[in-house]
Amino acid sequence: MEKLTKDDVHPKILEALLADSNITLEDALENEMILNMGPQHPATHGVLRLLLRLDGETVMGCVPELGYLHRGYEKLAENMNYYEFIPHTDRLDYLSPMSNNVAYALAVEKLVGIEAPPRAQYIRMIISELARVASHLVAIGSLAMDVGALTVFLWTLREREKILDIWDILCGARFTNSYTRIGGVANDAQPEALAKVKWFIDQYLPNLDECERLINTNRIFIERLDGVGVISADDAIDIGLTGPSLRGSGVEFDLRRAQPYLFYNEIDFKVVTYPDGDSLARYFVRADETRESIKIIRQALEKMPQGETLLNQPKKVLPKKTEIYSRMEELIHDFMIVNFGINPEPGEIYHAVESSKGELGFYLVSKGDGKPWKCKIRSPSFVNLQSVPQLVKGHMVSDVVAILGSLDPVMGEADK
Amino acid sequence: MASPKELLEQRLNEKFSGENFIFNEHRNELTVSLDKKNIIAVCKYLKEEPELAFRLCEDITAVDWATRKNRFSVVYHIYSLKMNFRLALKASVDEKDCNIDSVSSVWNTANWHERETFDMYGIHFNNHPDLRRMYMPEEFEYHPLRKDFPLMGIPGSLSLPKNKN
Numbered sequence: 001m002e003k004l005t006k007d008d009v010h011p012k013i014l015e016a017l018l019a020d021s022n023i024t025l026e027d028a029l030e031n032e033m034i035l036n037m038g039p040q041h042p043a044t045h046g047v048l049r050l051l052l053r054l055d056g057e058t059v060m061g062c063v064p065e066l067g068y069l070h071r072g073y074e075k076l077a078e079n080m081n082y083y084e085f086i087p088h089t090d091r092l093d094y095l096s097p098m099s100n101n102v103a104y105a106l107a108v109e110k111l112v113g114i115e116a117p118p119r120a121q122y123i124r125m126i127i128s129e130l131a132r133v134a135s136h137l138v139a140i141g142s143l144a145m146d147v148g149a150l151t152v153f154l155w156t157l158r159e160r161e162k163i164l165d166i167w168d169i170l171c172g173a174r175f176t177n178s179y180t181r182i183g184g185v186a187n188d189a190q191p192e193a194l195a196k197v198k199w200f201i202d203q204y205l206p207n208l209d210e211c212e213r214l215i216n217t218n219r220i221f222i223e224r225l226d227g228v229g230v231i232s233a234d235d236a237i238d239i240g241l242t243g244p245s246l247r248g249s250g251v252e253f254d255l256r257r258a259q260p261y262l263f264y265n266e267i268d269f270k271v272v273t274y275p276d277g278d279s280l281a282r283y284f285v286r287a288d289e290t291r292e293s294i295k296i297i298r299q300a301l302e303k304m305p306q307g308e309t310l311l312n313q314p315k316k317v318l319p320k321k322t323e324i325y326s327r328m329e330e331l332i333h334d335f336m337i338v339n340f341g342i343n344p345e346p347g348e349i350y351h352a353v354e355s356s357k358g359e360l361g362f363y364l365v366s367k368g369d370g371k372p373w374k375c376k377i378r379s380p381s382f383v384n385l386q387s388v389p390q391l392v393k394g395h396m397v398s399d400v401v402a403i404l405g406s407l408d409p410v411m412g413e414a415d416k
Numbered sequence: 417m418a419s420p421k422e423l424l425e426q427r428l429n430e431k432f433s434g435e436n437f438i439f440n441e442h443r444n445e446l447t448v449s450l451d452k453k454n455i456i457a458v459c460k461y462l463k464e465e466p467e468l469a470f471r472l473c474e475d476i477t478a479v480d481w482a483t484r485k486n487r488f489s490v491v492y493h494i495y496s497l498k499m500n501f502r503l504a505l506k507a508s509v510d511e512k513d514c515n516i517d518s519v520s521s522v523w524n525t526a527n528w529h530e531r532e533t534f535d536m537y538g539i540h541f542n543n544h545p546d547l548r549r550m551y552m553p554e555e556f557e558y559h560p561l562r563k564d565f566p567l568m569g570i571p572g573s574l575s576l577p578k579n580k581n
Binding site: 010113359365373 | 442443445447471472473474475477479480491493497500502504523524525527528529532536545546548549550551552553554560561565567
């Protein structure tokens with residue numbers, strides 16, 4: 001963190017920073033201080049830059065500056081075919097790449113008008129929930145670390161490591177998975193992978209309780225979060241919060257329930273809400289949501305049927321690699337899809353899923369070509385960050401760190 | 417009970433009689449095209465009418481059609497928690513008159529979405545409280561998601577930070 005002078009700050013940013021005060025530009029910096037937080041600050045969870053206007057240690061105004069990780073994925077998407085974009089979705093929310101893959105595949109499938117076979121959909125459901133658990137574990141751990149409890153971080157990352165091991169068996173990659181395909185998944189879930197999932201969900205709950213015992217009764221942890229960064233339900237909807245941050249304000253809105261995709265309508269689970277709307281409530285929502293995810297995974301494992309994991313639709317779905325090497329028809333289809341794309345009929349769709357951070361949506365416009373005419377990513381972290389100025393106002397500098405941790409933004413997603 | 421689509425169609429035509437709304441459905445998603453001068457009135461109505469209650473604005477973006485007469489479409493995705501229904505609103509914006517009224521007075525969240533759209537497409541949002549660029553640096557002159565902006569970027573268009581020493 002560094003103190004800035006008037007000349008260091010872009011005039012337009014300065015104007016935004018001073019928007020709600022009656023002090024003039026000339027004497028502003030004499031009474032109050034402008035503090036630069038980020039983009040290299042470890043507690044900003046990535047390259048987020050916050051400009052804080054401080055009076056003493058109280059935050060009077062805050063202007064978030066985004067774009068330090070802007071890679072132009074929406075422009076890239078317009079210049080590649082639908083299949084080629086799947087690996088890029090991994091790099092959006094890099095803490096839960098699997099659920100981004102699923103979201104994108106579902107969006108393209110909706111645009112094309114196809115549906116993956118039931119077994120593939122159950123696998124997708126299991127991996128989205130595991131991704132949610134992994135992401136929430138990082139969120140809980142880093143929130144605790146932000147307010148000074150280091151042990152929790154190590155313990156939750158130990159649990160997350162087990163999920164990464166499952167990814168490793170499932171698709172050969174631990175971090176950027178690219179496991180889903182349009183019309184299914186890359187390969188069937190191996191029995192070893194499913195056995196490991198079963199093992200994981202059996203041992204997870206006691207371990208989570210153990211982590212919670214460290215902090216749930218810890219007075220420092222509670223007091224750093226209780227009543228910090230409060231947002232009411234109406235304000236939360238107005239500012240566009242989704243996901244755990246919205247449910248922490250007592251709004252029972254979960255896309256898995258409101259607009260069921262995959263087979264969530266056949267699964268029994270609870271939408272976790274806490275009424276308080278403060279940082280502590282958002283933490284509780286995340287912890288309880290992982291419990292619900294475990295419940296969902298357990299039911300999905302039971303209900304999962306046998307069968308194909310890739311749709312048989314040669315004009316739209318890439319055939320399996322072994323078939324391309326051994327059969328003429330498949331080779332031709334592969335050639336056509338890779339070179340000319342899957343050409344969905346002209347139209348536009350918006351498909352959103354409940355990712356670990358909130359509503360992750362893809363807005364795709366097709367003109368009938370192999371490449372999308374437009375691909376807009378509605379990223380939950382981006383929208384959730386918009387609430388930061390509102391949340392931090394009137395709090396201390398050290399609370400900014402706790403509030404950011406409780407919102408759990410991932411800059412890969414916010415900056416696209 | 418009428419379906420959300422029928423209800424919307426009836427209500428909008430009733431309230432804004434004489435206006436030309438085009439209802440379009442693709443893959444079970446309803447899109448309403450409207451004139452850009454009505455955008456605030458329609459959004460306000462959709463949000464405040466208790467039966468419709470589109471309180472959550474999910475996304476605002478634009479599409480660059482490149483060769484059409486009205487080059488841009490600004491697209492709003494709004495959601496009604498009450499009906500569990502998502503609606504897309506579309507308004508055309510011409511390149512020569514490249515502006516549309518800001519809906520950030522209706523939904524707070526529109527602020528950043530509109531900033532992003534302005535940054536990427538150069539569409540000006542009238543009466544926006546803080547219309548700065550979202551991702552690109554303030555000095556950047558172009559709008560990268562326009563179809564005439566090359567994928568490789570424009571050499572020299574991004575200035576390096578000034579050395580203070």
